[in-house]
Amino acid sequence: MNIILFERDELVSGRLTLRDHRARHIVKVLRSSPGDSLRVGEINGRRGRAEILSMVKKYPFMVELRVDLTTEADAPPVIDLLLALPRPIMLRRILSQVTALGVGAIHLINANRVEKSFWEAGITDEAEYRPHLIQGLEQAVDTRLPAVYLHRRFRPFVEDTLPELLHGYESFVVAHPESASSLKECLANRKGRVLYGIGPEGGWVDFEVERFMEAGMKDFSMGPRILKVDTATVAIHGRISQLLEEL
């Protein structure tokens, strides 16, 4: 936790009273004392510092802070993720990892090789997935939550939603090991927003790749090595970030 984040309605007259895992973290991990200053931020808002006014260092922990927000939130990241819904344990890790790396939006979509049961898992509820996004922000010292969208049916998504969505991007690419193109060719020296797509374990089926191509997306391969979804999602974010930095 490299920044203490809070919800807007937790702040009352510039004061914040924490009694949950954040209070515990301040006591047990940071080992702070009254008078100490901490990095804080309002979720989807500004960052700043907070001074510890009072605290209870034993369970049940309590930390009272006077908050001074001074820095506007960073501009939203220019990379968004289109991800075939992975199994819940992997989704949790990916959500916090890509939030830490920086994504503006995460579109979770259905695909032939997505197990139906994944859509019934609790992690598709905002109350369940939001804490993993917040973990990523706490790690990366960011305040801006990625937007998460769930698209439970592939065909309506790809035919009705995707073409409209792509207007918001300069580049839209989908990882597909059988492609003959490289990522660099697909980005084609275009500055601006990028949407990148990652398939399910076992990959996209041909029908899905064809629909993406029809919608105007470009497919790319990174060579013959087959990667797990979480590894691919993070490694490709790194590759796209590197390419964008060079423009």
Added chain:
Amino acid sequence: MNIILFERDELVSGRLTLRDHRARHIVKVLRSSPGDSLRVGEINGRRGRAEILSMVKKYPFMVELRVDLTTEADAPPVIDLLLALPRPIMLRRILSQVTALGVGAIHLINANRVEKSFWEAGITDEAEYRPHLIQGLEQAVDTRLPAVYLHRRFRPFVEDTLPELLHGYESFVVAHPESASSLKECLANRKGRVLYGIGPEGGWVDFEVERFMEAGMKDFSMGPRILKVDTATVAIHGRISQLLEEL
């Protein structure tokens, strides 16, 4: 498991008899039958196909294969990792992820912010870490195990071992959020082998960065976002791979 791997001494007169998790995988996940052909490979050796001669589809599982190895192992990856020993649960994940991405060697080193207890964890024994490397190979359809080296003392490593080690590389870079250089500047259009260094949670201390610089390594930053060790290790592998592809 995208390839079934075996040790050289398991192969007897071109036949392989599996009775462990690999047999279970062939029965339960691949749902194969006698006569089916599978992708197989000898660890640190050649790849090929195997035909199922006979099998027991109930516990205790057994699969007998006739093996035909035809393809030489890939050349070793040109990227190696220098990693401050992370906590065991994270090390396991990193070992399989970087093996899947492709690394030739993994140097695990001590650092000021490495907890001493991590060196006592079972995962630093070859018998414990090797299965995680093999998992990465099974994922990526590779046969070549990365070499793993443990350097339990920072100073002898950086003063005696590292300068010699660096002769094997064209580029040697170390991630350090406070650096003013980009990764691209550090690689400087050099083809060839790259060693990249990732610090512990909390980062390298100044003394360590100074020793790396003295040994000739270059530090780089990817901006202000603070990443977990596993996220950074995978994302930077992606960035280096992207840069090398463009040379």
